[in-house]
Amino acid sequence: MADCEATNEDFRHLDDGLPADIARLKDAGELERAVALIEAELDAGTRPELAACLRAERARMLRTPLDFCVTRTRALAQVREECPEFSEADLDRLIDAGRVDWRLVEGEQRFLPSFLDALRKYPEEVPGLACPAPSRADRLGVIAEMRENGAAERRIRLRASIAAGTDVQVGPETRVRCWLPVPAACPQICDARVIDATPDAQIAEADAQQRTAYWDVRGRREFFVDYEYTVRAPYVDLWAERLVPAPTDERFAPAPAPTVADVSERRPHIAFTPYLRGLASRIFEGFAASDQLGRARAAYDWVTNNVDYRFQPAYLLLDGIADGCAKSLRGDCGVFAITFITLCRLGGVPARWQSGLYAAPSDVGPHDWAMFHVDGLGWLWADCSFGSGARREGDEERRRFYFGNLDPWRMVANSEFMAPLAPACDVLRNDPFDNQVGEMIVGERGLTSHDFTWKIELVSMR
Structure with a gap:
């Protein structure tokens, strides 16, 4: 029997594509049959060039029912708890409008547990749904501080923790590996240090592309790391007629100079597809190739003015992220970022x-x-998710701020999408692309977000 377990590297081959018969079963939601065909194909070994894609797709099909776990009946019931008159037709209207993500699982339409929270961002579309207006006072205050002083700086201390769920068996001799993100060297952060951590922590080099505290121990099911760092957010107005570079500070190391990789594809998600090439040609029309600022602003304007926020499943379930976002006009913060980067x-x-x-x-x-x-x-920086949110809330000034700037409330752990952990993880990660809340391997089993709990606490800020 061939090894059917996916590796993290297998996910680089998602756009190799499935054989047509398996693809049709997947699209129809007949996941068990599709998995059986994949396993038979891997066992036969007749198309070894497709093996990586097949293993990755098998992992995705096994994960899909875990993420898309809310039935249509349950989804209707949840909305009706707040909006008793909400109908089947209302749900279909929201689905057709792209407000609700769904998948077919063994012939049944399923939704994400977060679907209701996604709807709360658009209160006019579900009258009666509790949609408390977000307070932006703190955010507006720090933006004003940056404009007045040219920058804003904070010293932040956080405590991050992760624990295997109660259903995960961890015996005294069970090998457990864990990676928790910690601040990495980058233009915004300096003087980062670990204050406390679960014993035996190994801290990756400061310039690791996905920096972590790492443990390789026996019998432990909970881990934490307590760290602090200084973060600085310089201010620049990229909409002014006369551009003035943001002020620098010698305590913060500049970012490395651009390389060929910074203008290249990184498939499958940063992919120059025919659709994206056509879109880019349209939005950059009238901007000379040398006008980097004009083109970046055109990309930011298109993303923030056209793409709406919608919670996403685990990223390993997404097909080509940038292409998919540009077509669906829906995404979360990472999808916004990947789409902007690709454009x-x-x-x-x-x-x-x-x-x-x-x-x-x-x-x-x-x-x-x-x-x-x-x-x-x-x-410079672009937070397209916050920019789109500002547009949704009718705040054009705040939308413009997040082109060129970030607030000082950031912890940067990752500088590359789909980079290896340090040390590398040889088992499929919960998220093969990014690391924000941590990863755990118990024995040889990679835990998913359904198997562990995590928490991040703000200890202090000054």
Whole structure:
């Protein structure tokens, strides 16, 4: 019997494509039959060039029912708890409008547990649904601080933890490996240090592309790391007639110069598909190839003015992210970032990934954004998710702020999408592309987000 277990590297081959018969079963939601055909194909070994894609697709099909676990009946019941008059037709209307993501699982339409929270972002579309207006006072205050002072700086201390779920068996001699993100060397962060951690932690080099604290121990099911760092957010107005570079600070190392990789594909998700090439040609029309700022701004404007926020399943379930987002006009923060990066690169503008945490005084959680480079101005930032949210809330000034700037409430752990952990993980990760809340391997089993719990606490900010 051939080894059917996927590796992290297998996910680079998603766009190799499935054989037509398996693809049809997958699209029809007949996942068990599709998995059986994949296993038979891998065992036969007649198409070894497809083996990586087949293993990755098998892993995705096994994961799909875990993420898309809310039945249509349950989805209707959840909405009706707040909106008793909500009908089947209302749900279909939201599905047709792209507000609700779904998959077919063994002939049954299934939804994400987060579908209801996604709808709360668009209260006018589900009258009666509880949609508390978000407070932006803190965010507006720090933006004003940056504009007045040219930058904003914070010293932040966080405590991150992860634990295997109660259903995961961990005996005294069970080998357990764990990776928790910690601040990496980058243009925004300096003086990062680990204050405390579960014993036997190994801290990756500061310039690791996905930096972590790592453990390889026996019999332990819970891990934590407590760290602090200084983060600085410089301010630049990229909409002004006269551009002035953001002020620098010698304590913070500049980002490495752009390379060929910063204008290249990184398949399967940063892919220059025919559709994206056509879109880029349209949005960059009238901008000279040398006008990096104009092209980056055109990409930002298109993404933030056209793509709406919708919670996503695990990224390993997504097909080509940038192409899919440009067609569906839906995404979360990472999908926004990948789409912006891809469009910039298509326009000849160097662009990179950054991710980690949004760590504000009242809100701490995973977040992704992008960097782009303009000759004469250097590396700048774009948070298309926050920009789109500002557009949704009717705040054009705030939308413009997040082109070129970030607030100082960030923890950067990752500088590359789909980079290996340090040390590398030889078992399929919960997220083969990014690492924001941690990874755990128990024995030889990679835990998914359904198998562990995580927590990130703001200890202090000054």
